[in-house]
Amino acid sequence: MRWMIAGLLFALAVSLAIYTAALRAENVRGRRELEQQYRGVWTQIIEYKRLSVQQIEAASPEELSRLQWQWLRDEGERRRGRLQ
Amino acid sequence: MKAGELLRVRVAFSALGLVPLFLAGWFGYLQVAQAGALKREGRAPLPLNAHVADRYAARSEQMPAPRGTILDRNGATLAADCESYEVRARITVPRTKRADLSLFRPWLERLADSLAIALVADPEVPDRSAKYAAHRERLRRLMWRGWKVDTLPLSGTWPKRHVHVVDFLVAAGVDRRKVIDALSSHHKSKAYPTVFLERLHSFKRVYPERDLTYGVVGHTDSYLALIDGRERFHTFGVCGLESFDALTPDSGAVRRFIADGRHRPYFLASMRGAPEPIRLHSTLDLELQRACVRELAMQCEQGMRGAPDDKPMWGAMALVEVATGDVLAAASWHGGDLHPKAASFTPYQSQFDPGSIVKPLVVAYALESKAVSWFDEFDCAPNGAMYQRIIRSLGRRKPVRDDHDCGVLTPRGVLMNSSNIGAAMIGLQLSREQWRDYMQTFGWGKTLGLNLPHETTGGHPKQSFAPAVPLRSFRANSAISFSFGYEMTTTTLQVARAYLRMLQGVEAELHVVRGLDIDGVWHRAPRQRSAGREFRAEVRGQVLSALRDVVSNFEGATGRSVVQRFKKQGVELSGLIGGKTGTAFGSVRLASGQTVTMRNASFVGLMPPEDPKWLAVCVLQKKGGRARFYGSSYAAPPAVSMLLRCQELRGHSWMRQGPRVSSGGQTRTGLQTPDNSGWGLSVGAGDARDTR
Numbered sequence: 001m002r003w004m005i006a007g008l009l010f011a012l013a014v015s016l017a018i019y020t021a022a023l024r025a026e027n028v029r030g031r032r033e034l035e036q037q038y039r040g041v042w043t044q045i046i047e048y049k050r051l052s053v054q055q056i057e058a059a060s061p062e063e064l065s066r067l068q069w070q071w072l073r074d075e076g077e078r079r080r081g082r083l084q
Numbered sequence: 085m086k087a088g089e090l091l092r093v094r095v096a097f098s099a100l101g102l103v104p105l106f107l108a109g110w111f112g113y114l115q116v117a118q119a120g121a122l123k124r125e126g127r128a129p130l131p132l133n134a135h136v137a138d139r140y141a142a143r144s145e146q147m148p149a150p151r152g153t154i155l156d157r158n159g160a161t162l163a164a165d166c167e168s169y170e171v172r173a174r175i176t177v178p179r180t181k182r183a184d185l186s187l188f189r190p191w192l193e194r195l196a197d198s199l200a201i202a203l204v205a206d207p208e209v210p211d212r213s214a215k216y217a218a219h220r221e222r223l224r225r226l227m228w229r230g231w232k233v234d235t236l237p238l239s240g241t242w243p244k245r246h247v248h249v250v251d252f253l254v255a256a257g258v259d260r261r262k263v264i265d266a267l268s269s270h271h272k273s274k275a276y277p278t279v280f281l282e283r284l285h286s287f288k289r290v291y292p293e294r295d296l297t298y299g300v301v302g303h304t305d306s307y308l309a310l311i312d313g314r315e316r317f318h319t320f321g322v323c324g325l326e327s328f329d330a331l332t333p334d335s336g337a338v339r340r341f342i343a344d345g346r347h348r349p350y351f352l353a354s355m356r357g358a359p360e361p362i363r364l365h366s367t368l369d370l371e372l373q374r375a376c377v378r379e380l381a382m383q384c385e386q387g388m389r390g391a392p393d394d395k396p397m398w399g400a401m402a403l404v405e406v407a408t409g410d411v412l413a414a415a416s417w418h419g420g421d422l423h424p425k426a427a428s429f430t431p432y433q434s435q436f437d438p439g440s441i442v443k444p445l446v447v448a449y450a451l452e453s454k455a456v457s458w459f460d461e462f463d464c465a466p467n468g469a470m471y472q473r474i475i476r477s478l479g480r481r482k483p484v485r486d487d488h489d490c491g492v493l494t495p496r497g498v499l500m501n502s503s504n505i506g507a508a509m510i511g512l513q514l515s516r517e518q519w520r521d522y523m524q525t526f527g528w529g530k531t532l533g534l535n536l537p538h539e540t541t542g543g544h545p546k547q548s549f550a551p552a553v554p555l556r557s558f559r560a561n562s563a564i565s566f567s568f569g570y571e572m573t574t575t576t577l578q579v580a581r582a583y584l585r586m587l588q589g590v591e592a593e594l595h596v597v598r599g600l601d602i603d604g605v606w607h608r609a610p611r612q613r614s615a616g617r618e619f620r621a622e623v624r625g626q627v628l629s630a631l632r633d634v635v636s637n638f639e640g641a642t643g644r645s646v647v648q649r650f651k652k653q654g655v656e657l658s659g660l661i662g663g664k665t666g667t668a669f670g671s672v673r674l675a676s677g678q679t680v681t682m683r684n685a686s687f688v689g690l691m692p693p694e695d696p697k698w699l700a701v702c703v704l705q706k707k708g709g710r711a712r713f714y715g716s717s718y719a720a721p722p723a724v725s726m727l728l729r730c731q732e733l734r735g736h737s738w739m740r741q742g743p744r745v746s747s748g749g750q751t752r753t754g755l756q757t758p759d760n761s762g763w764g765l766s767v768g769a770g771d772a773r774d775t776r
Contacts, residue, residue, distance in 0.1 A: 034351035047261035056292040
């Protein structure tokens with residue numbers, strides 16, 4: 001009986017050690033994943049801010065008129081090319 | 085149990101009991117008796133204990149504080165710090181390449197090429213191929229220098245004492261996701277397992293409407309300085325609003341994380357207490373600034389009528405809100421190919437002889453001090469009896485002349501016809517002390533007090549009021565010259581302030597900052613409680629009525645040509661705008677030592693003329709050339725267009741009196757951390773709410 005109890009206690013200790021190690025490993029994995037996500041979010045923020053500035057610049061009257069002129073020129077050249 | 089069995093069991097369990105004893109002994113030997121340490125070249129051995137292990141695992145990333153954001157009066161962003169990464173590389177030469185040096189150089193070339201491709205990974209990067217080539221060459225040079233490749237043999241093995249780890253900056257200001265991802269793929273990758281890339285937080289200054297804001301918003305520069313005993317880059321504002329100390333951040337935030345022995349990061353905590361950028365609300369209105377820059381540039385680019393290549397040397401235009409003294413727009417234009425960053429900002433840095441635009445101020449001062457009355461008559465005929473008696477009798481060497489001969493004029497007529505003789509006669513009614521007070525009253529030669537660096541103040545020569553100069557000589561020269569804006573220099577914004585003082589009070593000042601938004605708390609920029617002693621309403625009304633008549637179709641009105649010009653475009657200016665034209669010329673010594681004749685055309689416009697809300701000043705200066713460079717023809721059109729634009733925008737209710745703020749009481753333009761509620765908002769204005 002004594003040996004059986006000792007064996008069970010030993011098995012329990014081993015199980016606890018394995019469980020603890022697994023839990024810690026899972027924790028580390030989770031933290032690493034969280035860290036990746038955190039850094040990913042930062043990257044998205046950086047991209048978002050850049051795009052927001054780009055959008056402001058792209059919608060300025062100067063830029064829109066430049067685009068308009070470019071389209072008109074392209075269209076004119078296209079029509080001239082078709083006539084020739 | 086038999087005796088033999090018992091013995092075997094005891095031996096077995098004793099052996100098992102010895103295992104932990106042995107392990108404990110071994111642990112004690114390593115950690116206490118031996119106290120292991122790693123030998124390091126040129127440094128003290130690294131002790132292998134728990135404290136060092138913790139120190140190596142506990143990492144932190146620094147988050148520098150963003151520089152303050154500059155906004156226009158409606159909350160639109162003029163300058164902001166955008167987050168970016170500074171990417172550094174720590175690269176160790178792989179063992180295989182160290183074992184065979186013939187493989188090293190091709191590997192280095194491939195690595196430089198691969199990193200250069202990563203830096204232009206975003207297809208939207210402009211001039212990709214040129215940038216790729218430049219990055220490739222730069223990285224190749226950095227690595228070549230880092231590993232001292234010139235001193236390495238072409239083949240064989242890596243020399244024992246030769247450095248095999250290099251650390252260098254791959255790129256700064258990396259803000260494209262595709263580029264960040266492409267660079268990250270190199271970090272300890274299968275192809276380059278010895279490449280370790282570190283991303284450091286940094287900021288990139290962005291100016292969404294750069295072409296409109298070069299001079300007034302200014303720009304920043306960085307230099308390497310010894311800060312807290314360490315060499316660090318210090319960023320400072322060179323000129324314009326950027327030069328205000330309030331924009332310089334205090335300190336950044338730190339985020340802690342942990343890393344394993346292979347530098348893999350693990351989440352520990354998010355960033356706390358990241359400082360929010362200070363928001364500086366300027367008085368500028370972006371829409372009006374756009375119109376100001378465009379109108380001035382269009383006028384200057386047109387050149388002289390009939391000679392398009394004969395362009396001004398510089399131009400300046402400013403628009404001021406009369407009630408508050410707020411500078412709504414200020415534009416600068418320079419001839420030549422000078423980059424706007426390198427050019428002076430003409431509204432407060434370029435001086436000129438004001439000429440006739442000071443006449444309304446002289447008349448207002450003379451009326452206020454009761455030296456003349458509104459109904460006094462002056463015979464302005466060039467060789468008339470009055471001219472002989474008042475002006476020629478003083479013995480002035482240079483005669484006073486008008487552009488066109490005038491007869492008997494009241495002060496109103498003097499202003500309408502812009503008569504130099506009439507202005508001189510009015511000016512001669514003032515004493516020397518009154519002239520000194522006139523200079524003080526209108527702030528000629530005094531700083532604008534805007535705290536903008538490199539401001540020039542102009543003013544009159546010291547000799548003008550020197551006690552040694554006899555009164556007769558002062559009257560003959562300085563008093564007459566001051567009367568029509570000579571013997572003194574000024575700047576465009578000083579002219580605006582002088583008119584503002586005539587309209588609001590003798591202590592009125594211009595403003596370029598409305599206030600600061602620090603952590604959501606609004607701090608109004610200090611302003612004087614009152615604009616000081618006001619000109620009598622009668623005087624103000626008389627001068628304003630004359631200025632209204634200047635911009636009319638009346639015979640002899642100097643603003644007649646601008647009225648006719650706008651009439652062709654279907655705009656009737658008579659009664660809509662008041663103003664004063666000015667044309668002056670003088671000799672200017674250039675930096676090269678050469679003396680040239682400069683002509684300047686100027687115009688001060690007021691709208692509406694009876695009770696002005698806006699005040700526009702435009703000045704163009706050109707070198708020598710043709711004499712027909714008049715204020716009404718060249719300076720008035722852009723200023724009038726500006727004033728009309730003001731009215732148009734007012735009609736559209738686009739001009740707001742208060743900055744736009746979000747519901748949180750702050751204009752969210754800065755860049756916050758993910759922990760911060762405002763991090764997801766774009767750079768730009770929040771919703772409009774006029775509560776300030």
